[in-house]
Amino acid sequence: MKAAIILVGTELLNGAMVDTNSIYIAEQLNKYGIEIEFKLTVRDIKDEIYKTIDYCKKNVDLIIMSGGLGPTIDDITKEVIASYCGKKLIVEEEELQILKEKFVNVGIPFKNINVKEVEKPEGAISFRNDVGMAPAIYINGIAAFPGVPRELYNMFPKFINWYAKEYDLLQDEIYIKDIITYGIAESLIDEAVRDLFTENGIYYEFLVKDYGILIRMQTTQSNKNKVEKITKKIYNKIGEFIFGEDDDRLETKAVELLRRSQMNFSVAESCTGGMLASTLIGVPGVSDIFKEGIVSYSNEAKIKRLGVKKDTLDIYGAVSEQTAREMVLGLKTDVAISTTGIAGPDGGTKDKPVGLVYIGIRIKDKIYVEKRVFKGDRGRVRKKAVSQALFSLIKILNEDV
Amino acid sequence: MKAAIILVGTELLNGAMVDTNSIYIAEQLNKYGIEIEFKLTVRDIKDEIYKTIDYCKKNVDLIIMSGGLGPTIDDITKEVIASYCGKKLIVEEEELQILKEKFVNVGIPFKNINVKEVEKPEGAISFRNDVGMAPAIYINGIAAFPGVPRELYNMFPKFINWYAKEYDLLQDEIYIKDIITYGIAESLIDEAVRDLFTENGIYYEFLVKDYGILIRMQTTQSNKNKVEKITKKIYNKIGEFIFGEDDDRLETKAVELLRRSQMNFSVAESCTGGMLASTLIGVPGVSDIFKEGIVSYSNEAKIKRLGVKKDTLDIYGAVSEQTAREMVLGLKTDVAISTTGIAGPDGGTKDKPVGLVYIGIRIKDKIYVEKRVFKGDRGRVRKKAVSQALFSLIKILNEDV
Numbered sequence: 042m043k044a045a046i047i048l049v050g051t052e053l054l055n056g057a058m059v060d061t062n063s064i065y066i067a068e069q070l071n072k073y074g075i076e077i078e079f080k081l082t083v084r085d086i087k088d089e090i091y092k093t094i095d096y097c098k099k100n101v102d103l104i105i106m107s108g109g110l111g112p113t114i115d116d117i118t119k120e121v122i123a124s125y126c127g128k129k130l131i132v133e134e135e136e137l138q139i140l141k142e143k144f145v146n147v148g149i150p151f152k153n154i155n156v157k158e159v160e161k162p163e164g165a166i167s168f169r170n171d172v173g174m175a176p177a178i179y180i181n182g183i184a185a186f187p188g189v190p191r192e193l194y195n196m197f198p199k200f201i202n203w204y205a206k207e208y209d210l211l212q213d214e215i216y217i218k219d220i221i222t223y224g225i226a227e228s229l230i231d232e233a234v235r236d237l238f239t240e241n242g243i244y245y246e247f248l249v250k251d252y253g254i255l256i257r258m259q260t261t262q263s264n265k266n267k268v269e270k271i272t273k274k275i276y277n278k279i280g281e282f283i284f285g286e287d288d289d290r291l292e293t294k295a296v297e298l299l300r301r302s303q304m305n306f307s308v309a310e311s312c313t314g315g316m317l318a319s320t321l322i323g324v325p326g327v328s329d330i331f332k333e334g335i336v337s338y339s340n341e342a343k344i345k346r347l348g349v350k351k352d353t354l355d356i357y358g359a360v361s362e363q364t365a366r367e368m369v370l371g372l373k374t375d376v377a378i379s380t381t382g383i384a385g386p387d388g389g390t391k392d393k394p395v396g397l398v399y400i401g402i403r404i405k406d407k408i409y410v411e412k413r414v415f416k417g418d419r420g421r422v423r424k425k426a427v428s429q430a431l432f433s434l435i436k437i438l439n440e441d442v
Numbered sequence: 443m444k445a446a447i448i449l450v451g452t453e454l455l456n457g458a459m460v461d462t463n464s465i466y467i468a469e470q471l472n473k474y475g476i477e478i479e480f481k482l483t484v485r486d487i488k489d490e491i492y493k494t495i496d497y498c499k500k501n502v503d504l505i506i507m508s509g510g511l512g513p514t515i516d517d518i519t520k521e522v523i524a525s526y527c528g529k530k531l532i533v534e535e536e537e538l539q540i541l542k543e544k545f546v547n548v549g550i551p552f553k554n555i556n557v558k559e560v561e562k563p564e565g566a567i568s569f570r571n572d573v574g575m576a577p578a579i580y581i582n583g584i585a586a587f588p589g590v591p592r593e594l595y596n597m598f599p600k601f602i603n604w605y606a607k608e609y610d611l612l613q614d615e616i617y618i619k620d621i622i623t624y625g626i627a628e629s630l631i632d633e634a635v636r637d638l639f640t641e642n643g644i645y646y647e648f649l650v651k652d653y654g655i656l657i658r659m660q661t662t663q664s665n666k667n668k669v670e671k672i673t674k675k676i677y678n679k680i681g682e683f684i685f686g687e688d689d690d691r692l693e694t695k696a697v698e699l700l701r702r703s704q705m706n707f708s709v710a711e712s713c714t715g716g717m718l719a720s721t722l723i724g725v726p727g728v729s730d731i732f733k734e735g736i737v738s739y740s741n742e743a744k745i746k747r748l749g750v751k752k753d754t755l756d757i758y759g760a761v762s763e764q765t766a767r768e769m770v771l772g773l774k775t776d777v778a779i780s781t782t783g784i785a786g787p788d789g790g791t792k793d794k795p796v797g798l799v800y801i802g803i804r805i806k807d808k809i810y811v812e813k814r815v816f817k818g819d820r821g822r823v824r825k826k827a828v829s830q831a832l833f834s835l836i837k838i839l840n841e842d843v
Contacts, residue, residue: 051645052647052649054481067455077455078484078490079482079483079484079494080482081482081483084480112628113628146817149630152629152633154632172818191818191822310735314719314720314722314723314724315719315721315723315735315737318715318716319716319719319720322716322739325786325787331739331740332742333739333740333742333747334711334716334735334736334739335734335735336709336735336736336737338723338729338732338733339733342733342734346736387727388729423720423724
């Protein structure tokens with residue numbers, strides 16, 4: 042079965058927005074063995090959308106559209122679908138009531154213009170939007186979703202479940218396994234694992250993400266055992282760089298290991314400025330073991346909140362192994378993590394360049410401090426420092442506890 | 443003049459790569475007033491590329507292709523263009539010599555397969571590639587570039603200069619102005635501003651971002667004055683919801699106002715768990731006025747680090763107006779911000795549901811506490827709390843200081 046993705050929105054063509062919706066859609070459709078033949082991005086112009094639908098209809102079985110379901114004058118996707126299908130736009134009383142209730146719930150006055158959000162071509166099926174206003178719709182091989190990613194994520198699973206049942210698609214046609222590495226270059230992973238993929242029908246690729254590089258293996262369910270064997274071999278070759286699989290992330294893995302070893306923790310951040318705490322607090326249920334975070338950006342805060350010695354700051358500087366060490370000593374939980382560095386763009390010197398970061402980790406009375414120099418702009422240096430701190434914590438917890 | 447962009451490459455459809463080339467191409471073409479009608483992403487399959495070129499040819503004047511110019515078997519872009527134009531593929535001796543020299547220069551042996559990189563449809567013009575191997579080509583309204591971004595960036599200016607001369611295109615640069623709102627629904631903005639856009643040639647749209655909703659106005663430089671007039675009228679209508687323009691963000695605006703009023707600041711976070719500090723520390727140069735952040739996730743930390751009274755926590759709870767108030771009192775800087783709330787997914791009750799957040803702001807000895815109930819998952823509630831805290835701070839600083 043073949044599909045096309047149509048992204049509607051002038052802003053997607055003039056550089057204002059990077060499209061992530063189509064990546065999500067492709068992944069979801071791939072699970073059911075539906076191939077994406079092509080992706081089209083069009084402006085909010087009736088004729089152009091119409092032509093595009095017509096072109097896709099002649100080439101694929103299923104069209105997924107994203108964008109243009111809102112209430113404003115440039116939201117015309119449903120109108121064009123109706124016209125293409127020779128249907129009129131209708132409003133179902135029940136859907137209108139649900140919409141009005143949503144407006145009451147969020148405390149925004151409902152205006153006539155908003156009725157448009159529940160308009161749909163006569164005969165179209167709707168999928169309930171739990172996180173926004175306009176429902177997704179489906180009619181005659183065309184599904185239309187809002188352009189707002191979280192609304193798409195909310196409704197796409199409902200749609201694809203329904204569609205798979207309707208067309209007897211089996212979900213487990215495709216089997217995907219991700220192995221997640223950190224701290225190793227793509228070319229080195231490639232060199233290490235390339236020879237393992239000699240079997241026909243097992244496809245692999247590398248996906249570079251913020252939290253590491255994924256080795257994604259894709260095949261059919263019948264090859265699952267073979268993938269497991271390859272997985273073992275990959276661990277044998279580059280296991281030291283692997284921190285998880287599939288839905289694992291650095292922070293979920295770190296919290297899982299901390300919880301398993303029944304240790305509470307806290308963090309003291311300088312250059313990462315709350316990003317490490319924020320990332321860890323993103324893990325649901327962390328509150329039972331996370332005690333506190335100190336964003337000790339000024340020297341004053343390092344001294345007062347963490348008991349870093351004034352002498353240490355004077356002699357070695359705020360960005361130093363000694364300071365990172367005293368920062369973790371200042372926190373009284375079982376485990377403590379500290380970061381201190383120069384995120385840039387200013388503040389670098391020859392000895393202490395922009396990108397220099399010290400990461401301190403204390404597990405009870407054992408202290409580890411590592412020095413890194415990260416490349417990139419302010420945001421990049423801070424993100425890399427957070428990822429490195431989490432990866433180092435995972436490694437230490439795996440080995441030493 | 444209208445153009446289409448065709449991106450060639452199976453990897454662009456399965457989520458392995460995010461496309462940035464088309465954003466660059468769109469910006470360059472916009473400078474000459476060339477509109478992008480649509481963008482198509484296709485797999486490395488001859489028939490599909492052919493069909494796509496055919497579809498574009500029927501709709502636009504200029505096709506820009508990216509990808510598929512390399513030496514390997516899946517690089518078929520030039521072959522398809524030749525076949526579409528009814529030309530044979532040729533190799534010019536001079537271009538072959540240049541290519542061979544490049545191989546000598548980088549010390550890679552030249553193989554027969556590499557000849558393909560200088561093949562082109564008979565009659566096509568080439569543009570020299572200073573940073574890679576395959577030149578870009580142009581024939582009959584179709585230009586083809588490599589998919590590697592730095593090679594595209596190297597040759598696109600050469601192409602567009604030549605093309606603009608050939609077709610007498612003047613650079614009538616596009617003028618874009620963004621007005622950034624917060625805390626007002628898209629439909630209400632639309633209602634307020636719709637009547638202001640009566641002029642021809644001034645196009646507007648709404649872009650929903652994490653940090654607010656943008657009103658984007660787009661026109662040519664010659665209409666700049668008209669946009670300024672409209673901008674003033676927009677401020678008159680919904681000024682209370684506007685916090686900035688163009689590159690402004692909530693955090694940059696907040697830091698700018700704090701710096702202007704010469705006040706230092708610190709934050710105390712519970713539910714946002716470091717995200718507020720991290721967002722503010724993302725602003726370069728903030729270190730002179732940001733003193734510290736306390737992620738007081740546990741009651742213990744609230745008491746010990748911020749001096750919140752145990753009684754307050756016992757009587758009113760950690761998520762309460764009183765606690766938010768005592769949190770900002772516990773920080774000793776000129777300005778202090780606090781958040782305390784229930785981010786979910788667990789921990790909600792009937793009286794204090796998931797999404798309930800108290801935001802405290804202290805400007806010297808004036809304290810403001812606001813109560814909000816945000817919808818969405820854990821990540822969403824935390825992000826909204828951060829944005830709301832920043833927006834409220836901006837409003838207070840604008841009004842009261």
